[in-house]
Amino acid sequence: MSAELTIGFLPLVDACLPILAREHGFAEEEGLSLRLVKDMSWATVLDRLLYGHSDAAHMVAPLAIATTLGRGRPAQPLSVPFVLGLNGNAITMTPDLAAKVHAKGHLGDPTEVGAALRTVAAERREAGRPLRFGVVHRYSSHNYMLRYWLAACGVRPDSDVEITTVAPPFCADALEAGEVDAICVGEPWNSVAVERGVGEIVLVTAQIWRRGVEKVLALRESVLEDRRGHVESLVRALRKAGQHFVDPEHWDANAAILARPEYLDGNADLIKHAISDRLLLTRGGELVHYPDFMFQYREAANFPWVSQAEWLYTQMVRWDGMAFDPLAAAKAALTFRPDVYRSALKGTGEPLPGANSKVEGSVSGPLAVGTQQGNMTLTSDGFFDGGRFDPDDLAGYLAKRP
Amino acid sequence: MRIAIVDESATRAAVIREGLAAADDCELFVITERRGLVAQISEIAPDIVLIDLGNPSRDVLEEFFAVSRALAKPIAMFVDESDDEATAASVDAGVSAYVVDGLAAHRIRPLLDLAVRRFHAFARLQSDLAEARGALAERQTVDKAKRILMDSRGLPEPAAYKEMRDAAMKQGRRIADIAEAIVTAHNLLGGGR
Numbered sequence: 001m002s003a004e005l006t007i008g009f010l011p012l013v014d015a016c017l018p019i020l021a022r023e024h025g026f027a028e029e030e031g032l033s034l035r036l037v038k039d040m041s042w043a044t045v046l047d048r049l050l051y052g053h054s055d056a057a058h059m060v061a062p063l064a065i066a067t068t069l070g071r072g073r074p075a076q077p078l079s080v081p082f083v084l085g086l087n088g089n090a091i092t093m094t095p096d097l098a099a100k101v102h103a104k105g106h107l108g109d110p111t112e113v114g115a116a117l118r119t120v121a122a123e124r125r126e127a128g129r130p131l132r133f134g135v136v137h138r139y140s141s142h143n144y145m146l147r148y149w150l151a152a153c154g155v156r157p158d159s160d161v162e163i164t165t166v167a168p169p170f171c172a173d174a175l176e177a178g179e180v181d182a183i184c185v186g187e188p189w190n191s192v193a194v195e196r197g198v199g200e201i202v203l204v205t206a207q208i209w210r211r212g213v214e215k216v217l218a219l220r221e222s223v224l225e226d227r228r229g230h231v232e233s234l235v236r237a238l239r240k241a242g243q244h245f246v247d248p249e250h251w252d253a254n255a256a257i258l259a260r261p262e263y264l265d266g267n268a269d270l271i272k273h274a275i276s277d278r279l280l281l282t283r284g285g286e287l288v289h290y291p292d293f294m295f296q297y298r299e300a301a302n303f304p305w306v307s308q309a310e311w312l313y314t315q316m317v318r319w320d321g322m323a324f325d326p327l328a329a330a331k332a333a334l335t336f337r338p339d340v341y342r343s344a345l346k347g348t349g350e351p352l353p354g355a356n357s358k359v360e361g362s363v364s365g366p367l368a369v370g371t372q373q374g375n376m377t378l379t380s381d382g383f384f385d386g387g388r389f390d391p392d393d394l395a396g397y398l399a400k401r402p
Numbered sequence: 403m404r405i406a407i408v409d410e411s412a413t414r415a416a417v418i419r420e421g422l423a424a425a426d427d428c429e430l431f432v433i434t435e436r437r438g439l440v441a442q443i444s445e446i447a448p449d450i451v452l453i454d455l456g457n458p459s460r461d462v463l464e465e466f467f468a469v470s471r472a473l474a475k476p477i478a479m480f481v482d483e484s485d486d487e488a489t490a491a492s493v494d495a496g497v498s499a500y501v502v503d504g505l506a507a508h509r510i511r512p513l514l515d516l517a518v519r520r521f522h523a524f525a526r527l528q529s530d531l532a533e534a535r536g537a538l539a540e541r542q543t544v545d546k547a548k549r550i551l552m553d554s555r556g557l558p559e560p561a562a563y564k565e566m567r568d569a570a571m572k573q574g575r576r577i578a579d580i581a582e583a584i585v586t587a588h589n590l591l592g593g594g595r
Contacts, residue, residue, distance in 0.1 A: 040458035043498070047455060051493040072468060073479050138465050165465035167458045170436070177437075 002033040003230050007217075008045040009036060009058035011264040012168065013187040013274045014085045014215045016254065017296065018058060021234075021241040023257050029240075030233035038262065041167060042137050049220065050076055055227065056219045056234070058084060062139040062312045064218040065332045071139065071320065077221040077331075080309070081340035082235050083302045084215040087206040088274065088294035089142050090190040093182040094175050095282075097131070098200040104282060107290060108202045110384040114153025121160045134166035134180035141214050142184040144315040145205045151402045152385040157319065175199045186214075187274035187294075188266050194280050195270065201281040204293050209361070211295065211381035213308040224340065232344035239350060242297035251275050299378050300353055304336035307357040307391040314389075314398050324395050342372065351376040360389040403505075405513065406431045406448035408439065408457060414524045418452065418497075421520035425513060440466045450510065451477065451500040452517050455493060467500055476503045480510060488514060495521040540578040547581035550588045 005027075009015040021027045022034040037054055039045050042063055049057045050067075064078045093101070101116040102108035117131075124131045135143040147157045157163055166174045171183040172193040183190070183199070193199030205212055217238065224231055244250055255272035258264050264271060273279055277293040280286075295301050313332035317324050338356045345352060351374030361383045368377050383389075389397055405428055409415040412434045419430050431446045433439060439459050443451065443466065453460060467477040480499040481489045488511060492499060495518040501510055544566070551562035566584070570577045 040456060041460040043460035043464055044455055044457075047493050047498065051490050053493070072464065074481050137461050138468055165462045167461055169458065 002028060002031045003227075003233075004033045004035060005056060005227075005230055005234060006035040006037060006054045007056045007058065008048050008054040009038060010040070010042065010045060010168070011038060011266070012058075012189075012215075013258060013264070013271055014088050014294065014296070015058045015263070016245055016258060016275075017084050017238045017241040018217075019258060019263055020245055020254060021237040024241065024244055026237040026240040026244075027234070030237045032230060032233050032237060034234075036263075040169070042140075049078075049218065055223055056217055056231075059216055059218040060137055060140040060142075061213045061216045061308075062141060062144060062316060063137060064216055065309060065312050065335050066139040066316065067218075068331055068335045069316075069328055071316070078218045078335060079221045079224040079337050079340070080216040080218055080304050080335055081224065081231055081337045081344070082217040082238055083213055083304050083308075084217055084238070084296070086214050086295035086301050087204070087209075087212050087292070088214055089145070089184060089186045089205040090201045090279070091146065091182055091184050091203040091205070092171075092175070092190040092193050092199040092201050094178075094198070095200050097181045098202050102202055104200070105285060106288060107204060107207065107281065110149060110203055110207050111153065113202060114149060114155065117150075118153055118155050118160075121155050125160055131161040131182070132180045133161060133163045134171060134174050134183040134185070135163060136166065136168050136171075136185050138165060139316075141212060141312075142186070142205070144312065144319070145208045145212055146184040147319055148315065149203075149208045149384065152387070154402070156402075172196050172198055188264065188270040191270040191273055191280060192266075194283055195267075197283040201279055204279070204290055206290065206293055206295070207384060209381075209383050210292070211299075211301075211360070213305075213312065216304070224337070228340070231340060235341060235344035236348065239302060239345065239348075242302060245275070246297045248276070300351055300376060303341055303353060304338050305356070305358060305360075306333050306336050306338060307360050307389065309333050309336040310357075310391045310394060311360055311389050314394055314401075317398060318401060324398055329394055346373070350374060357391045359391070361386075362388050403427060403450065403509070403513075404429050404431065404446060404448045406433060406443060406446050406451045408433045408443075408451060408453040408459070408463070410434055410436060410457060411454070414454065414521075417524045417527075418517055418520045421516050421523075422513065425516060428513070439463065449502045449505055450480075450513065453498055453500070454521075455496040455498050460498065463500070477501065478503060480514070492518050496525070497521045540581075543585055544577060544581040547584040547588075550584055554588075 007018045027034045045057050048054045064080050068077050100120050101113045121131050150157050168185050168189045171185045171189045174180045175193055176198040190201050251272055255268040255275055258271050259266050259268035277291055278287040278289050281288055310333050313329050342352055352372040354370035354372055363378045363381045366377050366379050407415050407418050415432045415434055419432055433442050436459055470477055477500050480501040497517050499514055548562045551557055566577050566580045570580045
């Protein structure tokens, strides 16, 4: 008799691992029967998790930390034993704005686009119609990556430009209606906007931070403790799903599965673009290949690096206008649970890094790193502005941000 | 007290509204349009916002409330810390409540209870409707199976029906299941083409 686990998700390409773990029998092999519950807002995914409708959830990483810290609702400790993927988001602008900040047909350079944007933002602010960006959630990696990029380019979020929340399925509508000038959202929603001719993809978030943490698997801490064995089985199943997901041989079949009505209810061709790291930047243009646009498997992509939780905490301090609090920082760090990931995969062929934290943005070329088991080579994990995040000095890092 | 009911289902919104109409000293506003939601809420300046749990605009609304903390009347998700059951019950029923900061729990609870009851009532109506639809679909399948037997075996209608009823009794199954099996087999054997 297999144990049942219910997982909440939003219809996005990066909900792929739980979906494929179920569809290809990886969960079943681990003695789990997965039930997937689709919702249309992160608020609902979170409510279901907190009130026991689901055991685990596909979640924007900062929301897991915000919930632990009690931002927006009473604090409830969440735990993250597995990162569902890195990056996979893009910044899509109205054709009008895109034309002002970069040359059509290829992805822009983040520094150059930022410089051009600074001029446009100043003009629009002068004219009393400040530029508006849409992000999918206040506590999303999209919001933090966008703000990181803007601020580093001398564009001050909330004063030079406005940033507002738009639900992913309505991003294309918002661009079309002129409610926003640009969106930062996951796939397939950028591609949907391009397909409709209401937006052009100008940057991908992997250009801002090459290894930026994106969605996580989140559980209530008490559920993780009570069902530790099942959670570890799930970690193994998700890892197998990741291996399947990145194999070019399976791209078509996996795109077709994700496109089904019960999952993304979308267009398999567009979904395959994201899976294969190939994007149509403008309607009628050519597919552009950007390696590691989505990053779901290699280089222990799913390992919950404590340093990444801490980076997210520093961004929360920045953009929520909070004071830096070492106790809160420690709580945020504890949300990520590399210990669970390790014990789940110990004795399997999966590589396990030797450390739980790393200096983010410090790897520029292939670097063999010490491991607990297996071999691991990390490649570039840089921020576009050359910034480095040292988890041993959060306050110092914050002091240096614009 | 000003209460905003946000629901893209106009029918359900009407059911909730009717349920709350009896409450004393309440002014009700119904919003069913997604577009301009935040502007409307901002204009209404509600003390309580009731929104269906699955509404796709909830993240947008929560963002507005987060920003509104800086405004005169900050709004937060209603969680009665002394009694979390109320929130759990509302999540189970499919409604979430956002409440102006400082509004006493004893004023909110009766309204939330009413809303929860109305959500349950609406869910019951829907399942009744789904059942009725299911019954209709079953009747259509039975008719189709009957037609297949009449065509393939040259039986008159009452005899075709009797065949199915006898098979159902013998196998301890429902006539609808037998009919379904006949239709499926017929389609599999190419008869449906």
